[in-house]
Amino acid sequence: MPVLEDYKGQPPAWCPGCGNYSILKAFKETVVELGIEPYQFTIVSGIGQASKFPHYLKCNTFNGLHGRTLPVATGIRLANHEMLVFAVAGDGDCYGEGGNHLMHAMRRNINVNLFVHDNQIYGLTKGQPSPTSLEGMVTKNHPFGVFSEQLNPMALAVALDCSFVARGFAGEIEHLKELMKSAILHKGFSLLDILQPCVTFNKINTYEWYKKRVYKIEPEYSPDDRINAFTRALEWGDRIPLGVIYRNKRQILEERIPVIRDMPLVKQKFDASKIEDTLRDFS
């Protein structure tokens, strides 16, 4: 069984007090508790403060381009669906630059766990608004405040029938771990949006701000009812729900492709002897 020490990575380059540390802690404890070894999973990350994540633990890593985590993760799963695959990205990375991929990953229902470190700001590039920034937020490049309406990733995901939709908070590590476990154990594309205070650039959505508003979804709530889930997903402002908002049992893409149903592509040997026969197509 792996222990926490097995996951020791590079020293993090995040700001002191950053919400990312709690997410990292929750993640490491989650994989240890589930008994998943470093070589058994791959994290695909994008670019941003959040996306440095895989370097700070130990695992197979494809730290790719800004916004492009999901296509890479999709490619990995299609080539090897025995590999557990995570996509880790910031809100700018995933909801901004990579928005198109998010929509289609949900449609495909590829079995990837997407963890978005949602600090409602562009951290790495030093404080521009992200798609989840509050309307009116003033930044250096938005002196009149943000005009666009805030994106609601939970509502978007429910609308697109995303297989697993949940929200966590970096200030609630134990609860976050439970959500990470549920996402991993859920078969289907999982979106876990994690509220992550950015102590340097987001002076509005602070720990205090979130603590005043977040609440854990009551145990009686059923995430299987899509209409209900949509209502819950729309909640934002004075009260922000944490927990599993929606889930369904859609079949995953990997199980629908006949060619890989029995064996992952990466294990299928190439048989050159059949090539000669294909020449028949041309006569």
Place this chain on the structure above:
Amino acid sequence: MDYSIKIGGEAGQGIQTIGDTLAKVFSRFGYHVFTHQDYESRVRGGHNFYQIRIADHLVMTSREKIDIIVALDLDSITLHEKEVSPRGIILYDSSLIGQVPMSGEQAVARLDMPLLELATKHGNKIMVNTVATGAVLGIFRLDLQILAQILETTFQKKGREVVESNIQAALSGYNHVIAHCKTCVFPLEPETSAAKQTMMLMSGIDAIGLGALSSGCKFYAAYPMTPSTGIMNYLAGKEKEFGIVVEQAEDEIAAINMALGASFAGVRSMTGTAGGGFALMVEGLSLAGMTETPLVIALGQRAAPATGLPTRTEQGDLLFAIHSAHGEFPRIVFAPGTPEQAFSLTNKAFDLAEKYQVPVFLIFDQYIADTLWTYKTFDVNPVVWNDYRLRGEEFARLNTYKRHAFTETGVSPLGVPGEARHVVVTDSDEHDEEGHIIEDAETRNKMVQKRLMRKLPLIRCEIKEPLYYGGSNPRIVIAGWGSTYGVMKEAVDFLSKKESIGLLHFSELYPFPSPSPLTQNYFSTLKNAQFTICIENNATGQFARLMRAETGFEFHEKIHKYDGRPFLLEELAGEINARIGRL
């Protein structure tokens, strides 16, 4: 014997069906066939044509003069009548296309035949195409038996009755020509039929697909775009039999990133697109370079910037492919000139992509993609297939593993994640040997030396000299690259009756085969020639510029064509002749 047939009509009328069927019939009879297509970017209407050349010798380009026009629209006559050879004839049906105005200066033989009436008589007006196909075969007095076999396979699923009525329709077209057009006789070389071996018909695009298949390609992600879509279609048709996954991505950015993900996970991957789609992929290309992830990219050129002429041809993206993407990293660029080369270069692309962990391009164009060539045999056997990835036991046995380890060759071990307890780490940020982000100058320098400087000389040694065709010590050398091979070669055959002329054809373009002990032969041929002409299907002479940049050599003359159409034999030979004349 050397005949050309042009089938013209609107999009959606089925001229491709007639063309493909005729090409099949003649090739099965053992004739050499070459076809090319000219079509508009629309599904219905407009004017398209399909041109077929039939000969008793190897042919690899289309000619200007046409012997038979099958006109399914009026444009086929008004636009192309002037191309008809003195012995030629135009087949049409005035009940389909209306009254045809008198021809110009020279009277061209025409046969107004009741295609529609014959089709309707045998059951359905959609069989007009079958009647026309039969009529063409009637002109050649070519036995309908092979056509019947083809109709059988085409319509099998629709039932016996449909097969039979199509055969009868073809026969009616055949008989009509014999009965009503005494002068419509084009003799075929008698000894050719039957005795000759059946030929295979292969297009450039299928050859790339077949090449990928034969190289163990397991994953193909793409977004549809002419002229690359045929690769996706071909591989999708082989998914089950060969264990391939073909994914239609949401856009080209996703396509290249998916292919990189699959390659990282341990399977041979490829993506394909046209210039516009490739423009979207460029950041992903840089990612392939940085993460040293093997990748094959098929880049189909079409004419003009932006959307341009979507279904037409040009050699306009050579320098784009070579210079695309930010940062410096090695890449390889091939451009096949025949389906045979398309097959073998695709194989070489897969091999080198994995051997050196670099992106490799196959540049082609609409012309080579759609042309059909005949082959007696097509050698799929001498395919290079080495698995350069580190898997299973071999991987597990290592004490330590670093994905980007510094090595003498610059090539680091390519571990397959999950196959051993080692983790595989790579990054688009500059990284250390393990794959983790770095900022320090020393590691950066060492990484550039590993990733780029050490690999480059080794990659250079893999690049073959251009192909030379012609006699020794030619006075005149023409040069070109990619899809113009066929027309240039035939132009040399045509002109060498009077001239000492040779051809240099480049299909392995980058790293450029600069003068070296390996490639000095071609270079001395070029230098010793009295007159050199560079021929390109573009406006600015991109290859000539590359040649000058890489070798300092400057061609004496250039011939460019950029109207979106391919060079035709007489046209190119005439252009070359004119330049020689000015000497």
